[in-house]
Amino acid sequence: MIDAVRYLVDNGIKWRAMPCDFPPWPRVYAFFARWRDAGLVAELHDRLREAVRRSEGRDGEPSAAIVDSQSVKADATVAHTTRGFDAGKKVNGRKRHLLTDTLGLLLGVLVTPASTTDRDAARSLLPAAKSRFRRLARIWADGGYTGHLTDWTLQHLGIVLDIVRRSDDVQGFQVLPRRWVVERSFAWLLRSRRLVRDYERRTDTSQSVVLWSMTMLMSRRLAARHRPVPVRAA
Numbered sequence: 001m002i003d004a005v006r007y008l009v010d011n012g013i014k015w016r017a018m019p020c021d022f023p024p025w026p027r028v029y030a031f032f033a034r035w036r037d038a039g040l041v042a043e044l045h046d047r048l049r050e051a052v053r054r055s056e057g058r059d060g061e062p063s064a065a066i067v068d069s070q071s072v073k074a075d076a077t078v079a080h081t082t083r084g085f086d087a088g089k090k091v092n093g094r095k096r097h098l099l100t101d102t103l104g105l106l107l108g109v110l111v112t113p114a115s116t117t118d119r120d121a122a123r124s125l126l127p128a129a130k131s132r133f134r135r136l137a138r139i140w141a142d143g144g145y146t147g148h149l150t151d152w153t154l155q156h157l158g159i160v161l162d163i164v165r166r167s168d169d170v171q172g173f174q175v176l177p178r179r180w181v182v183e184r185s186f187a188w189l190l191r192s193r194r195l196v197r198d199y200e201r202r203t204d205t206s207q208s209v210v211l212w213s214m215t216m217l218m219s220r221r222l223a224a225r226h227r228p229v230p231v232r233a234a
Helices: 002-011 025-038 040-055 118-132 148-157 179-189 203-225
Strands: 064-073 084-086 091-100 106-113 138-141 160-163
Touching: 002 025, 002 203, 025 040, 025 203, 040 106, 040 203, 064 118, 064 179, 091 118, 091 179, 091 203, 106 118, 106 203, 118 138, 118 148, 148 160, 179 203
Parallel strands: 064 138, 138 160
Antiparallel strands: 064 091, 084 091, 091 106
């Protein structure tokens, strides 16, 4: 069942296009929905993240993070009530709000209509993260999170929201400190074809697909680290 879900997320197929090597698609979807609703996917993801952090010599719980959002087009199956128009990116669909650690590993995800501002989404995403990660003390963000949010996070959450701005004098592409980490995480997610667009009817299903994508990345990283090195004959 796990391999079937990973195949769907990685290759972006329809549920009804599940290969015959796997169980029938209704049974696979039933397990997918059960794991989503029971929070088992989130638990699997969190345990893998802790294992990856410890393998990198880090504490299991992060103390700093980066937040950003990504607007993606929505498929026709997405209802109008859960989609919107991002005027800045000119995208009609949904927006993924990610909170990652300094390694780019996912700490929190929130899927909203694309019309939702970054500041409004952060008021839901950051308190949930603070309740789970007590050591979290600093978060880097872009200019979309400026305003009263910086004072609000410090007063209510005890978190310093550090805005990393792009210099007006610089033209063209520029790698910005800290912010590039979450941008790389977005690129990792887009390797999973199911996430190139948003095909899910429910936002919690979209969030679950993001978690599945990250579990694949982390499990492969752990497997590569523990793979025995072949010994050449003398």
